[in-house]
Amino acid sequence: MATFHHSRRFCFILSIITIVFSWFANLTGAVYHGYVPSPWTLAHATFYGDETASATMGKYHGLKLVSSGYLIPVSLSSEYNISGYNISGGACGYGNLITNGYRRDTAALSTTTFSEGYAYGQCYQIRFVQSPWCYKGYTAVTATNLCLPNWSQDSNNEGWCNPPRTHFDMAKRAFMKIAQWKEGIVPIMYSRVPSNAIRKCGIRFSFQGNGYWLLVYVMNVAGAGDIKHMWVKGTKTGWMSMSHNWGALYQAFATLKGQALSFRLTSYTTKPTITAYNVDPANWNIGLTYRGNVNFH
Numbered sequence: 001m002a003t004f005h006h007s008r009r010f011c012f013i014l015s016i017i018t019i020v021f022s023w024f025a026n027l028t029g030a031v032y033h034g035y036v037p038s039p040w041t042l043a044h045a046t047f048y049g050d051e052t053a054s055a056t057m058g059k060y061h062g063l064k065l066v067s068s069g070y071l072i073p074v075s076l077s078s079e080y081n082i083s084g085y086n087i088s089g090g091a092c093g094y095g096n097l098i099t100n101g102y103r104r105d106t107a108a109l110s111t112t113t114f115s116e117g118y119a120y121g122q123c124y125q126i127r128f129v130q131s132p133w134c135y136k137g138y139t140a141v142t143a144t145n146l147c148l149p150n151w152s153q154d155s156n157n158e159g160w161c162n163p164p165r166t167h168f169d170m171a172k173r174a175f176m177k178i179a180q181w182k183e184g185i186v187p188i189m190y191s192r193v194p195s196n197a198i199r200k201c202g203i204r205f206s207f208q209g210n211g212y213w214l215l216v217y218v219m220n221v222a223g224a225g226d227i228k229h230m231w232v233k234g235t236k237t238g239w240m241s242m243s244h245n246w247g248a249l250y251q252a253f254a255t256l257k258g259q260a261l262s263f264r265l266t267s268y269t270t271k272p273t274i275t276a277y278n279v280d281p282a283n284w285n286i287g288l289t290y291r292g293n294v295n296f297h
Helices: 004-028 111-117
Strands: 041-048 063-067 070-074 080-082 085-087 106-109 123-128 139-146 167-171 186-193 204-210 213-219 229-234 240-246 249-252 261-266 273-276 289-291
Touching (some): 106 111, 123 167, 139 167, 213 229
Parallel strands (some): 041 167, 063 289, 106 139
Antiparallel strands (some): 041 186, 063 070, 080 085, 106 167, 123 139, 204 213, 204 289, 213 249, 229 261, 240 249
16 A cells, blocks of 8 residues: 555645646636536525534544555444444435535535435535625535425425425535525525545545445545446456445445455446546455545546
8 A cells, every 4th residue: 555645645746736727627618527517507595503514414433544554533423324334424424524524515405406316425616696695706515415395385485495496505604605694595506516626536435334235435526526336346256236325325235355345436427437446455344434546537
């Protein structure tokens, strides 16, 4: 494995490249990183929680991220429990958003844009319009949850996330960057943008399951930020298709212990496929998170 120093240097170089390409694309209108920002579109936004964004957090369990020869803390939540295994909370499965790299600038999407669970990790720029409580400029948020419909309320009165409305229920910290919190609900313009600015280094794979069932939730996806298909290959197997469990989780019913694992991923939006070879050592364990050396950059 590479040393910690080399890993940090790689991330720094990748960050500089991302900034340069982002600046060039904004200047020229060029396409970069495989995803073209969408046109600005009208919608509405509310906020939830407080300025700490603690309402978006999962419970901390002190797990460790194993990557490039060093360890850092990660967390899981007990909000959801599948077959007796506690995994990250929320409709996307990211758990503690700060510890897992998604920060406090997040939003729950209405079903119109949630794409049946494939919108997790997508990034949006949001600016408010036509309100005296709005500030100039825009902020960027990551889709990390689903804003459920409230059919007992009218769509224009508390049923903000009822289809066919496009709605963003933002973490309060993100909301307050561009509007005063007392406004409650505001009209916005949104544009879906590439996730490269905050998705540096390789894709991360967090393992759950047991000896016969591998459950992997995928984090830190750049480019369009989303995944449509995923495959796994052990050192003793061929490529096997993984099924979509829910949110950012994919599963394979196979005996893969004692093998270094490689993963192949296809973007939901832009459709390119990348392969992360030998993401983990042969002695990998459930409850650890491993980082690959590729991303949709």
